[in-house]
Amino acid sequence: MQQPRARVTIRDVAEQAGVSVATVSKVINDRYGVAAETMARVQGVIRELGYEASLVAQSLRNHRTNVIGILVADLEPFSTELLKGAADAIRGSGFELVVYSAGGRPGDVGGWEKRYLSRLSGTLVDGAVLVTPTVVDVQYGSPVVAVDPHTGSSSLPSVDADNLRGGRLATEHLLGLGHRRIGMLAGRADLESAQLREQGYREALAAAGVPVDDTLVRVGGYDPNLSRLVAQELLTGPQRPTAVFAANDVTAIATIEVAQQLGLRVPEDVSVVGFDNIPESALCVPPLTTVNQPIRTMGERAVELLIRLIREQPVEHTHLTLATELVVRASSAPPRSAP
Amino acid sequence: MQQPRARVTIRDVAEQAGVSVATVSKVINDRYGVAAETMARVQGVIRELGYEASLVAQSLRNHRTNVIGILVADLEPFSTELLKGAADAIRGSGFELVVYSAGGRPGDVGGWEKRYLSRLSGTLVDGAVLVTPTVVDVQYGSPVVAVDPHTGSSSLPSVDADNLRGGRLATEHLLGLGHRRIGMLAGRADLESAQLREQGYREALAAAGVPVDDTLVRVGGYDPNLSRLVAQELLTGPQRPTAVFAANDVTAIATIEVAQQLGLRVPEDVSVVGFDNIPESALCVPPLTTVNQPIRTMGERAVELLIRLIREQPVEHTHLTLATELVVRASSAPPRSAP
DNA sequence: ATGAAAGCGCTAACAA
């Protein structure tokens, strides 16, 4: 008892009320077989002591917690936006939400969600949403839904956006403005979304009869720090591209910053297009042209799907793909030497 | 064993490896007294079975978890923005982050954080950050830091912004534009921030010699739904204000929406100023003039403070107040009948 | 109607 006020346990309540812990437990859980008078007394003590059952102890016993877990590698704009949607879906569902963040530890890439899922599932959460997971083969006792899933994870129920079309839209937009040397700052190679965005880019170029210059395609891994380095290389290389399509908004914003540090004006000297349409994309200077992904809705759908799976209700589709669309702002314009 | 693949426990590992659970525990926790050969075998089995210790069981035993809890009423823009800052602070600290959302259940207002704190503290988290708590008297075993605290909670370590000055800045801005009938959509009466923003509003009016018309001061409770109703009343009342200062951005945005539905143009017919500078405030049409609160930094500071408290390191200040500043965008302009 | 006891998965004394 070193703490100023130690945790009130069920034993404290039982002692104070002069009953056994079993009886207190029955009162808490509205079980039959407790005299009205006893019940009232116990409830009085509970109130008086401010007792609340420990979630941890409860979930170790019961295997049902009514808690849904969302596992994210880090709390950045995409995942937090998704959380808002998840919160919308959870409201009134009777479930509570626990978000677990791995804290974006870079050395620890790969398998974090597997570890956390192991640590949490079966106890503490009844099911989980995995955001941009690094693994495919999660197969646990409790249901799991992936958002923006790993490549080839067709087995896992998932929610994503139409990344292929999005990649095409972004590239076609730049082509339409007259760009021909269009660089690509690609995403995390292990994610389906990154592959499809790049594929969209390649397809759009091909359709326009523009050959892909592979020296203009670099991997930024969706990571702003890595992307800053890569963007620097891209923009100081021998034949600088007149436009860059970044695989997500945070790396697009990083690209704009790098360009400006290099003394290049956006969009006059180089156009930049992103992907995601996170709120921050409208805040940067100049505001970012990007591909909208309905992130909040994706969070909603993922939680709805998960709840149905937990309740063992039938689900129509275990793979949802939501539409993407182009949002034109000020970071893209015709190249200076445009026709 | 109804589940497709039940949770792997320490017992499964022990059995498979032909040792006792105690030995497995020692291996997991790097305790001395395990033969190299045994250790290797156990580790092999752990990998093979994909075993991870249950966080729940561990934290029921140990009373140290290296997990920090952030308790929010709901995941809306303010709290999610704060989470980003918290994530920044947690990175590299050795702690992990669990966010617990009460799910914004409206019927359940008041005391949610007390309940969750009871349920989590002592087990599962080593300490917690409470965001806009509804109670004052939290006094538990583990350290707690409040962000945007309840009125009069001087006992609880806290992080907030300079709300008084912010309220003044917003009101002075409108006064400076020539407005005299300035309405106020006040916040949650139980929060210090709401009281101070309103006080700033009143002080600025007083300093300008403009009497406060109390029919123009309504409570929106920081809640967009309630605020829509109240804004409707305010804008359809007998003497419509030419400007409204809303106590936070989500209610300011709600006010803009209501005004536009009423056929009023913003800012031509009515100016609107918010508070917070959440990313969404720049996205709305017209972009919102608001008071910037360094939300991310507040999240960072709160976590830093909490970690110091958990580690029982000395802290200089247990109450931090960060600066606020005006951000002028397009939702405010001189009144039509301006001088 | 009430309580004793077992056990959820794990760790830490203590014994062997």
Add this chain to the structure above:
DNA sequence: TTGTTAGCGCTTTCAT
């Protein structure tokens, strides 16, 4: 070096 045992806070038979 290894295993046995008790117990973290709770729920749930099963006696009483």
